[in-house]
Amino acid sequence: MRAAVVEGGRMVVREVPDPTPGPTDLVLRVLAVGVCGSDIKTVGWMPDGAVMGHEMVGEVVAVGDEAAADGRGWAVGDVVVSMPATGCGQCRDCAVGDVARCATGEQLGVGGRAGAFADYVRVSARESWHLGDAVPPELGAVVEPLAVGLHVVNRARLTAADTLLVIGAGPVGLTVVTWARRLGVAEIVVSDPQPARRTAAAEHGATRTVDPTNEDLGGPYDVVVEAVGAAGMVGQVVDRLRPRGRGVIAGVCLQEDPFMPVMGVTKDVDLLFASYYTTTEFAAAARLLGSGDIDYSSFVTARHGLDELPVLLDKLAGPHAERKVLITPSGR
Ligand SMILES: [Zn+2]
Ligand SMILES: [Zn+2]
Numbered sequence: 001m002r003a004a005v006v007e008g009g010r011m012v013v014r015e016v017p018d019p020t021p022g023p024t025d026l027v028l029r030v031l032a033v034g035v036c037g038s039d040i041k042t043v044g045w046m047p048d049g050a051v052m053g054h055e056m057v058g059e060v061v062a063v064g065d066e067a068a069a070d071g072r073g074w075a076v077g078d079v080v081v082s083m084p085a086t087g088c089g090q091c092r093d094c095a096v097g098d099v100a101r102c103a104t105g106e107q108l109g110v111g112g113r114a115g116a117f118a119d120y121v122r123v124s125a126r127e128s129w130h131l132g133d134a135v136p137p138e139l140g141a142v143v144e145p146l147a148v149g150l151h152v153v154n155r156a157r158l159t160a161a162d163t164l165l166v167i168g169a170g171p172v173g174l175t176v177v178t179w180a181r182r183l184g185v186a187e188i189v190v191s192d193p194q195p196a197r198r199t200a201a202a203e204h205g206a207t208r209t210v211d212p213t214n215e216d217l218g219g220p221y222d223v224v225v226e227a228v229g230a231a232g233m234v235g236q237v238v239d240r241l242r243p244r245g246r247g248v249i250a251g252v253c254l255q256e257d258p259f260m261p262v263m264g265v266t267k268d269v270d271l272l273f274a275s276y277y278t279t280t281e282f283a284a285a286a287r288l289l290g291s292g293d294i295d296y297s298s299f300v301t302a303r304h305g306l307d308e309l310p311v312l313l314d315k316l317a318g319p320h321a322e323r324k325v326l327i328t329p330s331g332r
Helices: 037-045 137-155 171-183 195-204 233-240 261-267 279-291 306-316
Strands: 002-007 010-015 025-035 055-063 079-082 120-124 128-130 163-167 187-191 208-210 221-226 241-249 270-273 300-304 324-327
Touching (some): 055 137, 079 120, 137 171, 221 233, 233 270, 241 261
Parallel strands (some): 163 187, 187 208, 221 241
C-alpha cells in the first residue's frame, strides 16, 4: 500500500507493506483522514519511518479473531471510526477511559504505531465504533476533532450558566463552540485575527467574534479556552478570567511561554491543560456526528489525495483560510 512516511522531518509517499490485524484489531481501508494542526507542528520532530494521521474513518477489510468474537458485529465493509490510541484495558488510566495516557498502550500516528495517512490502517476494535449511514462516510474523520472539543468542554466543567471566550477559531476552537452551543451557553465569544475563521466561528454558533489585532477581547469570563498554541497565550487566558474562573490550554505550543503567576493567584483561578479525550467522549462524538443531528459538512473545506499531502503540509503551515482539510487516500 501507499503511506506518507516521515523521512528527515518531511513526509514522502511511498510503498510499504499492508497491515495485518492482530487478534483484537481491525484493518480499515482509509476513507478519509483529517490533517491536524498538530501534524503540521510536530512532523519535523517525528522519527524516520513514522506514519502520521490520527483523525480517521475507514471501511473494515479485515477483522482479528478476538475482535470477531467480541459481540460488536464487525463485518467487512462496515464504516468505522477509531480512536488513535489503544490501552491495556487494566490500568487506572484505562479504567476511566483515558487510554491515550495508558503507560503500556499505543498511540497511532504520533511516531509509534502507524497512523492513517495511508491506504490502510490497523486499529483496535475496542476503541472503534460504527458510524452508521446517516452521514457521508468521509465525514467520520471529524469525529476525532469533535471529541477533542468535548474533552475541552468537560475539562472546563462548562455549564449553561457560564460565559465563554475561545481564543483561536481553528478546528479545535470550532468544535468547542459546537459543544458549548449544545450545552446552552448564552455568551460564546471567539477571537481570531483571520476574517474567514471568524466567519466559521459565527457559523458554528459563536454569539460574538472579535479581531484581537484591533478589538478588545471583553470579559472577564467564567471560562477561557486557548486553542492557538503559541507563546503568550497562557498569560492571556489568565488575564481574561474572572475570579475562580477556569482556563483550558488546548493549543499545542512547542516553545516556553512565560506568564505572571500572581495574575492567577489574586483571582484564585483554575488553569487546566487538555489533550485527547476518553473513550466515553469519543463515543459521544461518534454518536452525535453519526446521528446527523449536527451539520458538520461546512467544517470540511478541502479534500486532497494522499500524494498531495507533503506539499499540502507546507501550505497549511502558513496562514490559510481552511477549516478542516481531509485526505482521501483513494482519491475519490
Ligand atoms: Zn488532531
Ligand atoms: Zn492501560
